[in-house]
Amino acid sequence: MAWNRFRASDEALMERTRDHDDHQAFALLMKRWEAPVERLCYRMLGDAHLAEDMRQETFARLFASRSRYTRRAKFSTYIWRIAVNRCLDELRCQRRETEAMERMELPTFVPPSVERELIQREEAEAARRAVMSLDEKYRAVVALRHYEELKFREIAEILDIPVGTVKSRMAEALNQLARRLKPLLRGR
Amino acid sequence: MNCPTHEEWAEYLYGEAVEAEQEKRTVHLRNCAECRSLVDGWRETMYALHQWESESSPKRPARSPWRTALRWAAAACLALGLGYAGAALAVKHADSRPLDEAAVESLRASLHDELRVSLKKELTQEMANEMVVTMDAARRQIYADLYAASRRDMAAFSTETQKELQRWLDRFNYDYIEDQAHKESFLAEWANSRDRQYVQDIEALQSGVLRLANMRLYAAQQE
Numbered sequence: 001m002a003w004n005r006f007r008a009s010d011e012a013l014m015e016r017t018r019d020h021d022d023h024q025a026f027a028l029l030m031k032r033w034e035a036p037v038e039r040l041c042y043r044m045l046g047d048a049h050l051a052e053d054m055r056q057e058t059f060a061r062l063f064a065s066r067s068r069y070t071r072r073a074k075f076s077t078y079i080w081r082i083a084v085n086r087c088l089d090e091l092r093c094q095r096r097e098t099e100a101m102e103r104m105e106l107p108t109f110v111p112p113s114v115e116r117e118l119i120q121r122e123e124a125e126a127a128r129r130a131v132m133s134l135d136e137k138y139r140a141v142v143a144l145r146h147y148e149e150l151k152f153r154e155i156a157e158i159l160d161i162p163v164g165t166v167k168s169r170m171a172e173a174l175n176q177l178a179r180r181l182k183p184l185l186r187g188r
Numbered sequence: 189m190n191c192p193t194h195e196e197w198a199e200y201l202y203g204e205a206v207e208a209e210q211e212k213r214t215v216h217l218r219n220c221a222e223c224r225s226l227v228d229g230w231r232e233t234m235y236a237l238h239q240w241e242s243e244s245s246p247k248r249p250a251r252s253p254w255r256t257a258l259r260w261a262a263a264a265c266l267a268l269g270l271g272y273a274g275a276a277l278a279v280k281h282a283d284s285r286p287l288d289e290a291a292v293e294s295l296r297a298s299l300h301d302e303l304r305v306s307l308k309k310e311l312t313q314e315m316a317n318e319m320v321v322t323m324d325a326a327r328r329q330i331y332a333d334l335y336a337a338s339r340r341d342m343a344a345f346s347t348e349t350q351k352e353l354q355r356w357l358d359r360f361n362y363d364y365i366e367d368q369a370h371k372e373s374f375l376a377e378w379a380n381s382r383d384r385q386y387v388q389d390i391e392a393l394q395s396g397v398l399r400l401a402n403m404r405l406y407a408a409q410q411e
Contacts, residue, residue, distance in 0.1 A: 023356050023357070023359055023360040023363070024360060024363075024364070026356075027357070027360055056350075059353070060349045060350060060353050061349075063349075063352075063353055063356070064349050064352070097331070097334055098331070123236065123239040124239045124240045126236070126239075127236050127237050127238075127239050127240035128240045130236075130237075131237070131240065142237070145202060146234065146237055147237075151204060152199065152202075152204055164195065167195035167196075167198050167199055168194070168195050170195075170198040170202075171193075171194035171195050171197065171198040172194075174198060174201075174230045174233055174234070175194070177233045177236075177237065178229045178230060178232070178233040181232075181233055181236045184236060185229075185232045185233070185236060
């Protein structure tokens with residue numbers, strides 16, 4: 001049967017990219033996946049411009065490492081993993097910058113009280129802040145399960161951890177988020 | 189009562205438990221106040237998480253503290269001006285109506301003190317609030333600058349990869365255009381060959397019919 005890239009699965013397109021350097025196949029993969037990848041990056045990083053950069057870097061990395069792609073796992077797992085790892089690298093880099101800043105003895109900054117923040121800002125901003133305050137390992141699970149609606153089993157594959165760990169991270173994330181969003185929920 | 193674990197409740201809330209388990213936990217929720225409280229809290233949290241839409245919320249521009257000071261200065265000038273105008277009016281009417289100058293002076297002094305205290309209090313409060321906002325903005329700016337610097341470094345590292353991707357995308361565009369041109373020329377060639385074939389077929393048919401007619405004529409003449 002003749003090759004039809006429009007009907008081809010993601011895995012087949014990626015194999016074409018790897019084996020034949022088929023740029024049209026890769027362009028189609030980008031078209032299919034750039035929106036979900038950017039969405040995930042936004043949930044992980046909380047910044048729309050940064051999410052766009054991370055999306056581009058994810059595809060650049062996917063392309064650069066095309067020769068290492070194997071069909072053992074689904075393509076979705078492969079690309080989610082690249083995106084999550086890219087975001088985790090970015091967060092680590094940001095943390096290092098923040099720590100460096102804190103060592104520079106800047107004038108002490110007193111943040112406005114949580115209550116005042118919640119009154120002044122929209123509910124969405126409160127939710128964003130709550131998610132951003134989570135440790136990266138919890139944030140990745142929340143982004144993938146709650147916002148991208150992947151199954152716990154799929155998340156386990158992407159993060160390369162047992163399913164039980166994914167569930168316990170989700171439970172812990174919900175506990176932490178509930179605590180942080182309590183003032184907002186009480187005021188509703 | 190044997191309560192499900194937190195992990196099992198997470199599984200339940202995201203609808204990933206098998207059907208029988210899902211039903212069992214629903215029944216358990218009706219009978220266990222402790223689990224109900226936990227699950228209700230989580231449900232509300234999940235609802236709150238949905239409020240975070242894809243768009244980032246716009247930031248409130250920081251207001252200069254001097255604007256507040258100027259606003260209060262204008263108000264003070266206005267109040268003092270009014271006080272002065274009142275006193276001047278009273279002096280103007282001094283001939284027709286006796287004026288208690290001490291009372292006017294006392295009123296002016298008390299207004300002045302009251303205004304001063306109120307101004308000081310309001311201004312201090314405003315300055316404190318604005319200071320927090322300004323510090324926040326300054327800190328954000330410093331972070332942003334540092335971040336931009338680090339991004340520039342990173343961009344330099346990834347330039348090669350990006351160039352490769354760009355070359356690759358250019359090639360894609362070029363090949364696409366070339367493909368289209370190739371397809372069009374192929375179709376034109378095919379149409380021409382069909383035309384040529386059609387003319388050849390017609391000519392062959394005409395000559396065949398002519399030959400047949402001649403043969404028939406020859407046969408008729410022989411007979």
